[in-house]
Amino acid sequence: MNEKRKYKTKSHAPEPTLKRLPGYLYFLEQVKEEGVLNISAPTIGKELDLDPTQVVKDLAVTGVKGKPRVGYNTYELIHALEDFLGFNKVNEAFLVGAGNLGSALMAYQEHQSLGLKILAAFDVDEAKIGQTIGGIHILEYNKLFHLSGRLNVKIGILTTPNHVAQEVAEDLVNCGIKAIWNFTSAKINLPKEIIVQNTSMSSYAAVLLRRLNDASL
Amino acid sequence: MNEKRKYKTKSHAPEPTLKRLPGYLYFLEQVKEEGVLNISAPTIGKELDLDPTQVVKDLAVTGVKGKPRVGYNTYELIHALEDFLGFNKVNEAFLVGAGNLGSALMAYQEHQSLGLKILAAFDVDEAKIGQTIGGIHILEYNKLFHLSGRLNVKIGILTTPNHVAQEVAEDLVNCGIKAIWNFTSAKINLPKEIIVQNTSMSSYAAVLLRRLNDASL
DNA sequence: TTACAATAAAGAAAATTTTCTTTAAATAAT
DNA sequence: ATTATTTAAAGAAAATTTTCTTTATTGTAA
CATH class of the missing domain: 1.10.10.10 (Winged helix-like DNA-binding domain superfamily/Winged helix DNA-binding domain)
Incomplete structure (x- = not known):
């Protein structure tokens, strides 16, 4: 390289x-x-x-x-x-948790301009497995371990419920993931060489609502 | 008050x-x-x-x-x-642009823990108008002007395509909106008393991808 | 009661980020 | 050519944020 x-x-x-x-x-x-x-x-x-x-x-x-x-x-x-x-190269990613936010990120076309390519999504919900959103297949969560062996994916997008975030994050690391884009509210603790990018909606809401409150005094 | x-x-x-x-x-x-x-x-x-x-x-x-x-x-x-x-009071909001991201935010239940209540969503797409996502109705965009007269909504969530962001933002301000939660990539210029909270996914992607790139030298 | 340890609070120092100032380079006009 | 003006670049200063110190308070244990 x-x-x-x-x-x-x-x-x-x-x-x-x-x-x-x-x-x-x-x-x-x-x-x-x-x-x-x-x-x-x-x-x-x-x-x-x-x-x-x-x-x-x-x-x-x-x-x-x-x-x-x-x-x-x-x-x-x-x-x-x-x-x-790094927007002009293909940055492959896995997504875990095909709920509301996860589905939106899958359907969100603008990721392509970031060079981000979600290869597959994973979920434990039977109802979701097999579906395709934005051209991305939702696979059974356990398939993650198998698939990661063949593909050298470095980025994991975490859109699970908060209470399983830590557990899933650890699984992702065990699958060779080097960076986690964390959309949950949970603080995840991982080896320090793993890059964790927290992106919590509530942080933004906090700034917005507080500033709005400050303004209307 | x-x-x-x-x-x-x-x-x-x-x-x-x-x-x-x-x-x-x-x-x-x-x-x-x-x-x-x-x-x-x-x-x-x-x-x-x-x-x-x-x-x-x-x-x-x-x-x-x-x-x-x-x-x-x-x-x-x-x-x-x-x-x-301000998470424990009801912060009413309008959402404009019921595309992928907009729909996800409508369906996203966790907004409730932020006290954020999206009263209605607006779009110009005939196919979307009339739909209900997460209990929120998608109305014709023009209805925004009418509805805002009766309701004293202060927050506008902007999830439109980038190229109409400025225009819609100005409309929202004319409808009495005091704070705009901007999910588009567009920079929107508004009177300085209007609070604009930019929340661009690409900013996070930038930090993540760059750090990943830095790490693998 | 009295000493001791843990911890919040207030203030100082350090680090980071932003803004200001100066300098040098490049173009355009005289 | 020469001068003037715009602007990038480099460095200094200011502002902001984080970390470090000190002080004072509270509860625990001798």
Whole structure:
């Protein structure tokens, strides 16, 4: 593997920066459609409501160089971002828990733009097994162990009920999963080399509701 | 309005703290089930993998007081958190865009634990109008304007395609919406008094994929 | 009662992230 | 050519958040 990168990227980008990068990418894809060949950090900043220096620093992690008075090459920047984020390669994943949220993620087409490919979904519910959502088959949970032996899948999407999250997460790790995208409210404890990305709706609800409450005093 | 609060809460809690609060709440509800009447910050921190001082500072925003050598009263803390976050009252919301993600959010029962009540969903797709998902009716988009006149809904959940996000957001604001939970990738520009909570899946994917990439060097 | 240990609370320090400032490079206009 | 202006890049400062220290309080045990 060890493929050579086009640009000298930052080894460790700060998390706030990483979270902003997809926003740049989406915006840049839009302006590219409009035929914009070059774009400056101040222009991007104005559109996305970000400090121009922040934009420069954020984009610097990808290794692309901008030219004074011209800005960045739109095309180059898009590719550098996709490359840096890994959106332009196929990131295979398993999904466990085909409930409401799980089904939605399966049907959600935009995952493709993230290079995320859910190979299969697993559930223990007889009623769900055998169904296909968004072209993804729902298999019996036990098949996970068998299937993971043949496929080298690194990402597990966890959309189970909270009370089985820890157990399932451990199973996933035993199946060779290196990163878990955790949509449950449960805190899962795993060996520290396993990447756990918590994505709890309630965190967002908390910020939203609190800010709404703060505002109406 | 202006109801009296039980505890003297922090006027402005930092966002990272707000995002952690639901995690405490979920954990505390679990230990309460187990009959734990008091719990200390170090104990919570050990379970949730957080610095004990961090826990103390986070919980302090709710105004609850803990006792040395005893910790916090579980019951009191749960209620203070729910109260602070607004999870224990009914927060009415409209949802626009009953696609994959929108449907999932409608069916997603856990919103109830956040006190979030989606009164109605709106879409322009004839095929969807009239349907009911998770007990929520999908109405014709234009009905939004009519319905919002009678109901004093403050929260709008935006799950439309990206290219109509801005337009719909403006409509929502014109309908009296004060806070928008934006699940699209689009940056929406609204008057600054409107609260916009961006919740883009791709931000999380970015962090996850990048960390996975970093790890396998 | 008195000492001791655990822990919340308050404050200080450190680390991180964002914003500000300066410098240098590139283009356009004179 | 020369000058002026825009802008990326690098560095400094400010703000925010997290971690570390200290203090004071409470319960437990000698």
